[in-house]
Amino acid sequence: MTEFRERRGIVTDIQRYSIQDGPGIRTTVFLKGCPLRCGWCSNPETQKIEPEEMLDARTGKAVTVGREMAVCEVLDVVRRDKPFYDGSNGGLTLSGGEALLQPAFSEGLLWAAKEEGIHTTLMTCGYAKFDAVWPVFEQCDLILFDIKGMDEEKHRAHTGVSPLPIHENLEKLLAKGKAVIVRVPVIPDHNDNKDALQAIVNYASSAGVSSIEFLPYHRLGESKYQRLHRKYPWKGISQVNAADLSKIVNRLDAPKGIKLIVN
Secondary structure: OHHHHHOEEEEEEEEEEEOOOOOOOEEEEEEOOOOOOOOOOOOHHHOOOOOEEEEOOOOOOEEEEOEEEEHHHHHHHHHHHHHHHHHHOOEEEEEOOOHHHOHHHHHHHHHHHHHOOOEEEEEEOOOOOHHHHHHHHHOOOEEEEEOOOOOHHHHHHHHOOOOHHHHHHHHHHHHOOOOEEEEEEEOOOOOOOHHHHHHHHHHHHHHOOOEEEEEEOOOOOHHHHHHOOOOOOOOOOOOOOHHHHHHHHHOOOOOOOOEEEEO
16 A cells, blocks of 8 residues: 555664564664653653754764654665564564554554565554554554553652553453563562562463563663753662562562563
8 A cells, every 4th residue: 555655754763683672683663752751761862752852972962863754765774674584583663652652654664564574563652542553553463562560659650651541452452362472671669579570470461461571670771861951760770680680580470371581
């Protein structure tokens, strides 16, 4: 469909040869805009949907982050590495920000990739009106779905939104038979303890998830806030040690057949 290939969206970055954003070697397309304001966000330049100025890390000069692109332009970059996708079971990963904030563009890009035999993965916070974004989900071979916690008060305080719509969308995706891996960013003072992580495992496994990945918090995005002239909300918080996290995860109770992975 030509109309899909001509749809336009605001792209933050296109990262080739990614190995952390789904199976195999992938090209990750980062879109602008996110409905959440997580205090630990490592990509603050993707929060606002409109292009904005940011100081370049090397030169210190102001550069514009975010540009309008057509689906066909993005796909021109993505298809360059198709031999690597085919050899590693990789493909295209759509990330953000939150790709569901640009549903028409996201649907078009995922559809166009699938038309060319490229595996499609979506990384999402899951916060959206399900019916409005189902066409995006429908084009996904795999969905990497964030669950940041079960505590309503903490979730609202640290992300700006309730977790309930997120959980409802996860359940709807699983009911429709979509392939979903739950991802849990493990954040100090938010969910970095056995009880909080056990609550997530209990919920996700009861919903029908078979694989849960735990991602240790890091401060690699902290300098970006300075270059955006913003305050980093999680300043002074220690990083999560992967070895310590593995010890906690190993103590979690999970039903037989549920994979718990520390990345």
